[in-house]
Amino acid sequence: MTQRIWRISAAILVALFAISSPALAQDAETDEAAAARDRKIQILRVKQDEGAGTVELIVALPAAIGEVAPTTSNFGVIEGQNNKTFTVEPVEDNVDVVIVVDTSGSMRGAPLTAARQAAAGFIDRLPPEARVSVVGFGATPTVLTTFENDRSSSRSAVNSLVARGETALWDALLTASETATAGGSRAPYIVVLSDGGDTASVGTQAQANAALEQAGATLYAITLETAESDHRALLSTADEVSGTVLATGDIGALETLFDEVGDRLNHRYRIVIKSDRTDERALRVSVAIEGAIATASTTIGVGGAPTAPVAEVPTSLG
Numbered sequence: 001m002t003q004r005i006w007r008i009s010a011a012i013l014v015a016l017f018a019i020s021s022p023a024l025a026q027d028a029e030t031d032e033a034a035a036a037r038d039r040k041i042q043i044l045r046v047k048q049d050e051g052a053g054t055v056e057l058i059v060a061l062p063a064a065i066g067e068v069a070p071t072t073s074n075f076g077v078i079e080g081q082n083n084k085t086f087t088v089e090p091v092e093d094n095v096d097v098v099i100v101v102d103t104s105g106s107m108r109g110a111p112l113t114a115a116r117q118a119a120a121g122f123i124d125r126l127p128p129e130a131r132v133s134v135v136g137f138g139a140t141p142t143v144l145t146t147f148e149n150d151r152s153s154s155r156s157a158v159n160s161l162v163a164r165g166e167t168a169l170w171d172a173l174l175t176a177s178e179t180a181t182a183g184g185s186r187a188p189y190i191v192v193l194s195d196g197g198d199t200a201s202v203g204t205q206a207q208a209n210a211a212l213e214q215a216g217a218t219l220y221a222i223t224l225e226t227a228e229s230d231h232r233a234l235l236s237t238a239d240e241v242s243g244t245v246l247a248t249g250d251i252g253a254l255e256t257l258f259d260e261v262g263d264r265l266n267h268r269y270r271i272v273i274k275s276d277r278t279d280e281r282a283l284r285v286s287v288a289i290e291g292a293i294a295t296a297s298t299t300i301g302v303g304g305a306p307t308a309p310v311a312e313v314p315t316s317l318g
Contacts, residue, residue, distance in 0.1 A: 017286065041211070042264065044268070059284060059285055059296070062252050068265065077283070077284070084273040089270050094131070096147055104199075114250075119158045119193070123155055132148065141174075177212050181215045190212065192222070193223075209237055217241070219317055221243060223245060223246070
């Protein structure tokens with residue numbers, strides 16, 4: 001029996017910019033674009049079992065879509081040019097989440113206060129069975145809690161974070177990946193918040209990417225845009241692994257972005273289609289919502305990882 005597992009590469013959501021830099025301001029989303037982003041779906045993972053002749057997709061829905069009855073009338077799957085019959089069900093697998101917070105000196109004051117508040121609220125929004133680990137990082141990463149279900153302990157760890165030192169971003173992702181692996185993680189999600197580029201890591205970006213891949217982790221990177229931000233590096237990492245980047249220049253928006261991640265973890269669905277194809281082909285998933293259809297697509301097949309998925313703006317049925 002042969003199984004091929006693809007964790008979808010970067011699904012990039014750049015949101016809520018409020019930045020004085022003219023170059024970055026040109027990338028700011030309009031309210032209409034932000035609303036469209038909030039209604040996009042994501043394909044998180046694709047697994048093909050050639051022996052069983054099946055392809056399994058894990059799909060996440062945002063809060064704007066919310067709970068959707070798992071019926072074939074609400075979902076749709078196209079493989080290549082063919083509509084597929086499929087089964088769909090909510091994902092109720094246990095979830096492990098590593099929360100990784102930048103505590104470098106540039107986060108001192110209001111940014112870290114907002115980050116602590118957003119991360120603590122995120123912990124409360126996670127599925128009840130989720131296990132949480134907390135990692136803080138300045139010049140070096142520190143594991144404050146290993147995987148546990150004690151939300152009070154996790155919140156206390158987040159609230160104990162203090163800003164100082166440089167930014168060891170890649171070392172922090174290496175530590176988070178090692179934490180996920182050592183904890184026997186079942187479906188690891190790594191949620192990292194940082195306001196700047198790496199300035200102090202011993203490990204490299206390539207090593208961090210490889211560790212994320214080995215851990216089988218899904219990466220959500222929340223970036224607070226400043227003059228020190230290295231957004232391109234995180235985009236590159238998200239393109240190499242199962243990653244999503246959400247960016248803002250407004251510390252007041254951090255809670256919204258953490259809520260977005262939490263809502264997606266609470267609204268995951270498993271879709272299984274019958275397929276004996278092994279060639280390269282497109283997969284498109286659609287969800288009917290309030291008179292519109294939201295879609296996401298990716299390409300799988302021989303030759304390694306799929307192409308980056310495309311989450312399209314919902315189109316009206318009317």
